Amino acid sequence: MKDKAYGTNTPAYLRRAGRPTYLHFDTGLGERADFEVVTPRTALSDFVPSRLWLPYGVWKLKDGSEVIFSRDYFPMWGISEDRVQRLAPWLWINGIVDQSHFWKAGGGNWTSSSVREMAISQLAAYRIFELPRLIDVMPQLFEADVDSIEDGVRRLYAAGRRDTALPSYAELNTRVLG
Structure with a gap:
């Protein structure tokens, strides 16, 4: 997944989809609105x-x-x-x-x-x-x-x-x- 919130474009792991969407960022666990998260066309590298x-x-x-x-x-x-x-x-x-x-x-x-x-x-x-x-x-x-x-x-x-x-x-x- 890609986190698009606040003008960023950072990778994240999807924990649970929905409203809100739960993610695992590089810096920890968090949530975003469903429209702030996109699935990239090509798979991202694991991290x-x-x-x-x-x-x-x-x-x-x-x-x-x-x-x-x-x-x-x-x-x-x-x-x-x-x-x-x-x-x-x-x-x-x-x-x-x-x-x-x-x-x-x-x-x-x-x-x-x-x-x-x-x-x-x-x-x-x-x-x-x-x-x-x-x-x-x-x-x-x-x-x-x-x-x-x-x-x-x-x-x-x-x-x-x-x-x-x-x-x-x-x-x-x-x-x-x-």
Whole structure:
């Protein structure tokens, strides 16, 4: 689909057609009037929405490790002296002593090119070149009763995609899982 609202011409995934039409944009879930969405004549390239892979900030922990988190404040990557670990999005991170965001340092909003480049550079500095586990939520985002990334994470967890061993600084996020 193409989103034509506000003079844009950006790709989006169709979640549900109708009035309103529900879409999955690069920056998250949203809705448009049916006349603001068009089906292109040729198929668009698939994309992984930035909301699921682009970091928003970094938590520094008491033990000196760091956790890179998403725009929705879900953990993505755990970084310690000896390893980088993909983290499950349903974890609650304990021992946060500092928090920083890429958008403050970059002078633009989360989706601006300078902030995006800064976040990608940070991933490269940690030698992170794969996608975080948060992208596994994507199929759940097309289910009828899923209205947020958090709903999708809850659904993904319920589907049985759990780790048995949690990092020492994490526990299950009961705010998300109920």
